[in-house]
Amino acid sequence: MATILAVDDSASMRQMVTFTLKGAGFDVIEAGDGQEALEKAKGANIDLVLSDVNMPVMDGIELVKNLRTLPDYKFTPILMLTTESAGDKKSEGKEAGATGWLVKPFNPDQLLATIKKVMG
Amino acid sequence: MSVDLSQFHQVFFEESNEGLDIMEAALLELDPDNLDSERIDEIFRAAHSIKGGSGTFGFQQIADFTHVVETLLDLIRSDQFKILAEHVDLFLRSVDCLRTMVTQSEQGEECETELSNSLKSEFEDILNGRESGASAETQNGGEVDANDGQSDGARGWQIFFRPSTDILRTGNESVRMFRELAELGDLEVDVDASDVPQLDDIEADACYLAWNISLFGEATKEQVDEVFEWVVDDSELTIEAIDIGGVGLAEASSSNTSEDATSSAKPAPVVAEFAPSQVVAEKPQTTAAKAEPKAKREAKAESASIRVGTDKVDSLINMVGELVITQSMLGELGRNFTVDKLPRLMEGLEQLNNHTRELQESVMRIRMLPISFAFSRFPRLVHDTSKQLGKHVELELMGEQTELDKTVMERIGDPLVHLVRNSLDHGIESPEARVAAGKDEMGKITLNAFHQGGNIMIQIIDDGAGLNRDRILEKAIDNGLVKASDNLSDEQIYDLIFKPGFSTAAEITDISGRGVGMDVVRRNIQELNGSVEVESQSGKGSTFTIRLPLTLAILDGQLIRVGSDVFIFPLVSIVESIQSYDQMIHRVSSGCEVLRLRDEYVPIVRLWDIFSIKPDSEKLEDGLLVVVEGDNMKIAVLVDDLLAQQQVVIKSLQENYRSVDGISGATILGDGTVSLILDIGGLIKLSGVSRAEYKKHVNEDDSAAA
Numbered sequence: 001m002a003t004i005l006a007v008d009d010s011a012s013m014r015q016m017v018t019f020t021l022k023g024a025g026f027d028v029i030e031a032g033d034g035q036e037a038l039e040k041a042k043g044a045n046i047d048l049v050l051s052d053v054n055m056p057v058m059d060g061i062e063l064v065k066n067l068r069t070l071p072d073y074k075f076t077p078i079l080m081l082t083t084e085s086a087g088d089k090k091s092e093g094k095e096a097g098a099t100g101w102l103v104k105p106f107n108p109d110q111l112l113a114t115i116k117k118v119m120g
Numbered sequence: 121m122s123v124d125l126s127q128f129h130q131v132f133f134e135e136s137n138e139g140l141d142i143m144e145a146a147l148l149e150l151d152p153d154n155l156d157s158e159r160i161d162e163i164f165r166a167a168h169s170i171k172g173g174s175g176t177f178g179f180q181q182i183a184d185f186t187h188v189v190e191t192l193l194d195l196i197r198s199d200q201f202k203i204l205a206e207h208v209d210l211f212l213r214s215v216d217c218l219r220t221m222v223t224q225s226e227q228g229e230e231c232e233t234e235l236s237n238s239l240k241s242e243f244e245d246i247l248n249g250r251e252s253g254a255s256a257e258t259q260n261g262g263e264v265d266a267n268d269g270q271s272d273g274a275r276g277w278q279i280f281f282r283p284s285t286d287i288l289r290t291g292n293e294s295v296r297m298f299r300e301l302a303e304l305g306d307l308e309v310d311v312d313a314s315d316v317p318q319l320d321d322i323e324a325d326a327c328y329l330a331w332n333i334s335l336f337g338e339a340t341k342e343q344v345d346e347v348f349e350w351v352v353d354d355s356e357l358t359i360e361a362i363d364i365g366g367v368g369l370a371e372a373s374s375s376n377t378s379e380d381a382t383s384s385a386k387p388a389p390v391v392a393e394f395a396p397s398q399v400v401a402e403k404p405q406t407t408a409a410k411a412e413p414k415a416k417r418e419a420k421a422e423s424a425s426i427r428v429g430t431d432k433v434d435s436l437i438n439m440v441g442e443l444v445i446t447q448s449m450l451g452e453l454g455r456n457f458t459v460d461k462l463p464r465l466m467e468g469l470e471q472l473n474n475h476t477r478e479l480q481e482s483v484m485r486i487r488m489l490p491i492s493f494a495f496s497r498f499p500r501l502v503h504d505t506s507k508q509l510g511k512h513v514e515l516e517l518m519g520e521q522t523e524l525d526k527t528v529m530e531r532i533g534d535p536l537v538h539l540v541r542n543s544l545d546h547g548i549e550s551p552e553a554r555v556a557a558g559k560d561e562m563g564k565i566t567l568n569a570f571h572q573g574g575n576i577m578i579q580i581i582d583d584g585a586g587l588n589r590d591r592i593l594e595k596a597i598d599n600g601l602v603k604a605s606d607n608l609s610d611e612q613i614y615d616l617i618f619k620p621g622f623s624t625a626a627e628i629t630d631i632s633g634r635g636v637g638m639d640v641v642r643r644n645i646q647e648l649n650g651s652v653e654v655e656s657q658s659g660k661g662s663t664f665t666i667r668l669p670l671t672l673a674i675l676d677g678q679l680i681r682v683g684s685d686v687f688i689f690p691l692v693s694i695v696e697s698i699q700s701y702d703q704m705i706h707r708v709s710s711g712c713e714v715l716r717l718r719d720e721y722v723p724i725v726r727l728w729d730i731f732s733i734k735p736d737s738e739k740l741e742d743g744l745l746v747v748v749e750g751d752n753m754k755i756a757v758l759v760d761d762l763l764a765q766q767q768v769v770i771k772s773l774q775e776n777y778r779s780v781d782g783i784s785g786a787t788i789l790g791d792g793t794v795s796l797i798l799d800i801g802g803l804i805k806l807s808g809v810s811r812a813e814y815k816k817h818v819n820e821d822d823s824a825a826a
Contacts, residue, residue, distance in 0.1 A: 009165070009169065010135055010169045010173055011131050011135055011171065011174060012128045012132035012135050012176075012177065013130075013169075013172060013173055014205060015128050015131055016125065016128045016176065016177075017167075018122070019123060019128075020123050021125065047757070051171075052546035054165050054168045054169075055165070056162075056165065066458055068289070070582075072241050074289065074325065075288060075289070075291055075325070076291055077291040078290075081172075081628065083168070083171065083172060091154040091353060092289065094350070094353065094354070097289060097290050097291070098290060098291075099290050099292050099350060099778070100292070100349065100350030101350065104172045104175060105174075105175025105183065106176065107125075107175040107176070108123040108125075117300060118291075118296065
C-alpha cells in the first residue's frame with residue numbers, strides 16, 4: 001500500500017488528513033515541520049508528500065527544495081497545502097519543485113480527489 | 121467516503137487557543153519602531169493556522185475574520201505596510217475577539233458577530249486605504265468567469281500542450297494528465313516529438329515532447345483547466361473549443377438555454393417576478409442547515425481533553441510494565457508457596473508497594489501543567505489595565521514552570537485576575553505619587569509560584585503604597601465587622617479585607633470594583649482547599665500569598681472519631697482543637713451553645729447529633745472541640761477523639777453513590793474501611809447556625825452581659 005508523508009504544524013489538520021488517508025487505505029507518516037519531515041522521509045519509502053507551507057523550523061518550500069536534492073525524491077509527487085491568499089507561494093512552491101497544490105480549506109473528499117489525481 | 125470532522129474540533133479549539141496565546145504574547149513584545157521579523161512570522165503563522173483550521177472544520181465566521189487579520193499581517197511581514205502602535209492594539213483586540221469566537225464555537229453557540237464585524241471593517245478600512253486597485257481586480261475576475269461560462273456549451277476541446285522540460289522534476293507526469301482527461305470524455309492524443317534533441321544531448325529526466333490532444337464530450341473548460349492547473353504557468357498550453365459543424369453548435373446552444381433559463385436569457389421583469397419566491401424558499405433551508413450542526417456541536421462540547429507530554433505517558437507505561445512483572449512474580453510465588461519463600465514474598469510486596477506509589481505519582485503528573493498556562497494572560501492584562509489607569513507598571517513572572525493540577529489551574533485563574541487587578545488599582549500608585557514618595561516612576565508587580573511542602577504557593581507582590589491600616593480599621597468599624605474597643609494586630613486588621621461586605625475603595629472603579637470583593641476571592645480559594653493571606657508594609661507594598669494543594673485528588677486530612685465512626689476534616693480548615701471547660705461555654709437565649717474563644721463566640725456543633733450516630737459520650741467536657749472555618753465563619757465541632765493526620769485520596773460520593781449534605785467525599789483508609797470527608801460549609805447549613813442568627817444571639821448575649 002502506498003505511503004503518504006503528511007506535514008503540517010497544526011495538529012488538528014494533521015489528524016484530519018491522517019484520518020482521511022488511513023480511511024482510504026493509505027499508510028501515513030506524520031511530521032510537524034519541514035525538518036522533521038525531511039528526517040522521516042530519508043528513512044522511509046514514501047510515495048507522496050503532502051505539506052503545509054507555513055511552518056516553524058523549516059517551511060514547506062524549504063522542505064521541497066531539500067527533498068528534491070535527494071535521489072529517492074527526485075520524481076516523488078509533492079503537493080503543497082496552501083491558502084488562496086498565499087498566491088505567490090504557489091509559484092514559489094513550483095519553482096522549488098512541488099508537483100501541485102491543494103487550496104485550504106479543503107474537505108476530506110477534495111483531499112482524496114486530489115490524491116487520486118497524482119496517484120491514479 | 122464521509123469523515124465526521126467534528127472529531128477533530130476539540131484539538132482545533134485547543135490549538136487555536138494556544139495560537140492566540142502565542143499571538144498575544146508576541147504582540148505584547150512587539151516594538152513597532154524596531155520590528156522583529158521572527159515575531160511577526162510567529163504571529164502570522166498562528167493566525168494562518170487558525171484560519172486554515174477554522175475553514176476546514178466549518179467555522180466560517182472565524183475563518184472570515186482571521187482572513188482580514190492575516191492579510192494585514194502578511195503585508196506587514198513582507199514590509200509592504202508599516203505597523204504602528206494603534207495597529208498592535210487592533211491586533212490585540214482581534215485576539216480577544218477570536219478567543220470569544222473560539223469559546224463560543226466550542227460551547228456549540230453561534231459566534232457573536234457584532235464585534236468581529238466592526239473589527240473586520242477596521243481592517244478593511246486599513247487595507248482599502250492602502251490599495252485602491254483591489255476593486256478593479258475583482259471585476260476583472262468576474263469577466264473571465266463570464267467568458268468561461270459562454271464557452272461551456274462546446275462539444276469538445278482541442279488542446280496543445282508543450283510542458284516545460286522540467287515537468288518531470290516536479291513530480292508531474294503528462295501520462296497522468298491524459299488519464300485524467302480520458303475520464304472526461306473520448307480522448308485522442310498525438311505526440312509531437314520534433315523537439316527531441318540528439319541522443320548525446322538528451323537529459324534523462326527532462327521532457328522534450330509536446331502533444332496535440334482532442335477531447336470529445338461534455339467536459340467544461342474548468343474541468344480541462346483543472347487537469348493542467350499545476351503546470352499551466354510554465355507550459356505552452358492552448359485550449360480551444362472544437363467546432364464540429366452547425367448541428368453540434370445548435371444543439372449545444374439549445375441545451376445551454378434550457379439549463380440556464382432563469383439566470384441569463386430571460387428579460388428583466390421575469391427575473392423580478394422570480395426573485396421573491398426564491399428568497400422565501402431559501403430562507404427556511406438556511407435556518408435548518410444552521411440548526412443542525414449546532415445541535416451536533418452541543419453534544420460534543422463537554423468532553424475536555426488534556427495534552428500530556430509523551431515523556432509522562434512513557435513513564436506511566438514503564439511503571440505499568442514494572443507492576444505487571446511484580447504481579448506475575450507474586451502470582452508465581454502464591455501458586456506453590458512454602459514458608460521458606462517468605463523473604464521473597466516480603467521483597468515482592470515491598471516492590472509492589474514502591475511501584476504502586478510511583479504509578480500513583482506518574483498518574484498525578486499527567487494532570488499537572490506548568491503554571492505559565494495561568495500566568496500567560498497577565499502580561500496583556502497588566503499592559504491594558506495600567507494604560508487605562510495611567511500608571512506605569514512592569515510585570516515580572518517567576519516560577520512559571522511550577523506545575524499545578526489542571527482543575528486547580530482552571531479555577532485559580534479568576535481569583536488571580538482579581539488580585540492582580542486589585543494590586544494595579546489600589547496597590548501601585550500613580551506615577552506622580554510614586555515620584556513624590558521618592559520611588560521609581562515605574563511600578564512593579566511580581567507573580568511568583570513555587571512549591572513548599574505539599575503545596576503550591578502563588579504570590580502577587582506589588583511595590584505600591586501598601587495597605588492603609590487605619591482606613592481598613594475605620595471601614596471595618598463602620599461596617600460593624602469589628603468594634604472600636606477590639607485590640608487587633610496589624611495582621612488581623614489586614615485580614616479584614618477578606619471579610620464579606622468589606623470594600624475600601626471609596627467609589628467602585630471599573631478595574632477592581634466589579635461587584636466582587638476580596639471575600640469572594642478567599643471563598644474561591646478555600647473551595648480549592650487553599651488559603652490566602654496578605655502581608656503589607658506601608659509605603660513599600662503588599663504581598664498576597666495563595667497556598668493551594670497540588671491536586672484536588674489528594675487531601676491532607678485530620679482523622680477524627682465519633683463513636684465507632686471515623687471522619688476526616690480537611691487539614692486546612694482546622695483553626696485549632698481544644699479541650700473545653702465549662703466556663704468557656706455560653707448558652708445563648710435560643711438554646712444554642714457557643715464557645716468563647718478569646719474574643720470570639722463560636723457556635724458549637726455536635727457531630728453525633730447531625731449524623732444521628734452514637735458517640736462515646738454526649739457531654740461537651742468529655743470530648744474535644746475542633747474549631748474549623750468554612751464559608752467565612754467558624755464552628756466548634758464536638759468529636760470524641762483526634763486520630764492521625766494523613767494524606768487521603770478523595771473519591772467522589774456523587775459519582776459512586778449520591779451527594780450527601782455535610783459530606784464532600786469519601787476515602788478508603790489503610791484498613792480498608794470507608795471514611796467520609798466532612799464539608800464545613802455543609803455542616804454549618806445542616807446545624808442551622810447561620811451567620812445572621814448566630815450574630816444576633818451573640819449580640820443579645822453581649823448586651824445582656826453588659
